[in-house]
Amino acid sequence: MYIQLEKDFYIVGGGDTGPGISSYKDCNVYLVVNGEQGILIDAGSGLDTGRILNNIQETGTQLSGIQYLFITHCHGDHTGGAGDMKEAMPHVTIVTSEKEAELMEHGTEELLGLTAAKVKGAYPADYVFRHQKADRTVNNGETMTMPGLTLEAVVVPGHSIESVCYQVDWRGRRYLFSGDSVYKKGALSLQNCYGSSLEQYRTYLPRLAGRNIDALIPAHFGFTLTGGQAHIDKALAYLKSSALPPMV
Numbered sequence: 001m002y003i004q005l006e007k008d009f010y011i012v013g014g015g016d017t018g019p020g021i022s023s024y025k026d027c028n029v030y031l032v033v034n035g036e037q038g039i040l041i042d043a044g045s046g047l048d049t050g051r052i053l054n055n056i057q058e059t060g061t062q063l064s065g066i067q068y069l070f071i072t073h074c075h076g077d078h079t080g081g082a083g084d085m086k087e088a089m090p091h092v093t094i095v096t097s098e099k100e101a102e103l104m105e106h107g108t109e110e111l112l113g114l115t116a117a118k119v120k121g122a123y124p125a126d127y128v129f130r131h132q133k134a135d136r137t138v139n140n141g142e143t144m145t146m147p148g149l150t151l152e153a154v155v156v157p158g159h160s161i162e163s164v165c166y167q168v169d170w171r172g173r174r175y176l177f178s179g180d181s182v183y184k185k186g187a188l189s190l191q192n193c194y195g196s197s198l199e200q201y202r203t204y205l206p207r208l209a210g211r212n213i214d215a216l217i218p219a220h221f222g223f224t225l226t227g228g229q230a231h232i233d234k235a236l237a238y239l240k241s242s243a244l245p246p247m248v
Contacts, residue, residue, distance in 0.1 A: 002055045005225065008033040010059050013044045013052040015077075017220035021055060023048030025123065027077045027219040030177060032168065033061050034148050039068045040092075041166060041177045042219055046080030046130050053088055063089050067146070071096035072179025072219060073160040074103035075113055076129050083132040093135045095144075097155050099162035101134035113160075113193035138164065140207065156181045156204045158188070161195030167211065175215040176228060182208065183218045186234025187246045202239050208232045221248060 001021045003011040013022040013029030022029070026044035029052055038061050044052055056063065069092050071079055082094055082104065096104065109115045109129070117123050138144075140155035154165040159180040166177040180189040182205065190196055209232070216228030224231065238245030 001051075002031075002059050004059075005223075012040075012055040012059065013048070015045075022051045025077050025127075026052070026081075027180075028217075030217060031056055031059065031061065031066075032149070032170065033059070033065075034146060034170070036062070036065050037146065038066045039070060039146075039149075039151075040066060040085075041070050041217075042072055042078045042179070043069060043081035043085050045077045045127075046082075046084055047127075049081040049084035049088070052081065053085070064091070066092050068092065068144075069094045070151070070164075070166050070177070071100060071104065071134070072165065072177065072181070073163040074100045074107060075160060075180070076117070076123060076127065078179065078219060079104050079132070080127075080129050083130040086132055094132065095136045095138055095153075096134050097139075097153070097162040097164045098137045100160065100164065101137050103161070105131055105133045107131070111194050113191060113195070116191070116193040154207050156201075156207055157195075157197065158201030158204060159190070159196055165208065167213070173214045174212060174228075175217055176208070176211070176213045176232070178208075178216060178218045180219055181205070182216070182232055182235045183220075183248050184216065184222045184224055184231050185246065186231055186236075186238050187248045188235060188238075189248050198244075205236060205239060209236055 015024040015026040018028040030041040138153035213228035
């Protein structure tokens with residue numbers, strides 16, 4: 001099961017805050033296909049990776065064609081499935097920022113935000129995060145070019161210690177895979193756990209200004225395929241106010 005957003009652009013995973021096509025704990029997992037090659041954005045929680053892999057194949061994409069798995073940040077619902085994906089696709093290159101890579105490989109439950117999340121009831125008490133080593137780390141502004149597609153890493157600490165948004169320029173349009181950093185209508189996601197900081201949001205979210213984003217594609221809730229920059233600009237305006245911005 002999958003949802004096609006545009007030609008060669010799919011949602012292949014997502015739970016209660018998305019389309020409900022994999023575990024309730026999964027963030028939205030996105031697949032972009034370019035010819036016979038593909039990239040994934042985020043890996044889900046690890047509770048339902050087999051279904052996500054099946055969903056990828058149902059789009060007609062071969063697992064052998066997936067070249068990269070781009071991780072936005074190391075919370076369980078985004079990264080817990082990375083190890084299972086690497087096991088199923090040993091050739092895939094897992095990419096994230098340096099500090100998120102450290103958490104993905106070695107982070108304790110406290111540093112991963114799982115301790116607080118389990119208290120909240122957001123994860124099963126017996127949920128175990130599967131650690132996984134990143135194959136490559138990226139810095140802010142670093143670009144990667146694939147046939148017909150250019151990707152830029154925009155490091156935006158705030159929701160987590162070193163969240164990454166990925167700007168993808170593809171087929172004449174500009175997509176921002178924003179993870180949990182920014183949502184429609186300018187909403188942000190601040191949590192009471194390690195690495196989440198409104199001060200960091202104020203400092204680093206301006207890196208998303210002036211990018212002329214067409215499609216804003218967060219990891220949960222709604223997305224927009226047009227006018228994405230206007231939603232980002234709302235978030236930037238909220239951060240200049242003394243009132244707290246809306247949170248999801």
